[in-house]
Each structure stands twice: as structure tokens, then as C-alpha cells.
Amino acid sequence: MNCYNHPEITAVGNCKACSKGVCSDCATDLGHGLACKGKHEQRVEDLEMIISKNVKAFADASKNQFLLPAFFFFMGLVFVGFALYQGEGFASFPVVMGFGFLLFGLIFLIRNRKIFS
Template sequence: MQCYNHDDQNAVGLCKACGKGLCHDCAADLGHGLACKGVHEDKVTSLNQITTKSAEIYNAAPKNALIAPLFVLAMGAIFIGSGFYYGIGRSTLSTTMGVLFAVYGLVMLVRNRALYGKDRS
């Protein structure tokens, strides 16, 4: 493959932003990708930052997989408790909402454990 700008030079790689072949003189090495020197350096730097941040978020997800289900389960327990304490029992809106929250929390918990696995957290 030849350089997009210099057809007499062999390309050393592709610009991460536009995909054009670049020779040594036209390429800016930004660590995790090449960019057209002076043209796409900012864009490739942004793409590299997005990739790095996405990897950090992906790695943190298993640690946070229990937060939402436990919160929803706690809300379910609070609604169920207030329904029995202040209401007639199973027929109250609060108790019904609590049961729905608890079921949803359990579903979230099971799905998160299946998605992230026990060994990753």
C-alpha cells in the first residue's frame, strides 16, 4: 500500500480517523493509533480517550452490578413493610408495589450475575 499523500512512499499504517495509508513523514504516532499529521491528531486523540474510558467502565461494571438490584430489593422491602404496617396487608397498593420491586430486584440480580459472572466481581 502506498501513502495517500506520497504515492512513491510505502505506507506504514492507516490513519485511525480517515483510514488513509500514511508514510513515515505523514503519520503522527499517538500511542494507540496513527493520525494524519496536523489534520486528524485531535480526532484520534479523542478516539483513544473514548476507548480508554470505555475499557475502564467495562472493567468497573461487575463491581457495580449489585448496586441497582440491592437498591431495588431494599425499596421492595420498605414498600412491603410499610404496606403491612400501615395497611390491611396484601391488598394494599404499597404491598403490591413492594412485591413488584422485590421481583424486579431479583430478576436484575440474576441477570447481572449471569452477565458478569461470579468470578469477575
């Protein structure tokens, strides 16, 4: 592969932003990749920042995957438990609310397990 700007010179790599081949005169080495000199340095830095933030966000989301289902299960058990303790029937509003919470907790739990397993 040759440099996009200098077809007679062999490229040292590709710009991370536009993927064009760049020779040592046309490339800026940013440490984590090459960029077109004077053109794509900021773009490549932005891409690197987005990727590293996403890696961190995904790691945090993986750690927190049980938090939302746990909240729904807690709310569901509080509604159902309190209503039954108060002597309300299964068709009462708080019991239906509670089972709604339990259902959504289960759905979130299954969905999160699929994403992070």
C-alpha cells in the same frame, strides 16, 4: 499498501481516524497509534480518550451491577415487611408496591448478569 498521499511510497501504517495508509512523512506517531500529520492528531486523541473512558466506565459498571437490584430488593422488602407487620392484606397498596420493587430488582439483576457475565 502504499501511502494515500504518496502512491509511490510504502505506508508505515494506517491513520487511526480515517484508516488511510500513511508514509513516515505523512504520519504522526501518538504512542498509541498513527495519525495523518497536521490533520487527524486531535481526532485520534479524542477516539483514544473515548475508548479509555469506556473501558473504565464498563469496569465500574461491572462492580456496581448489584447496587441497583439491591436497592430494589431493599425497598421491596421494606414495603412488604412493614405492610404485613402493620396487618395490611396482600392486596393493599404497600404490598403491591413492594412486590413491584422486588419484580424490578429481579429484572435488573437478570439483565445485569447477562451484560457482565
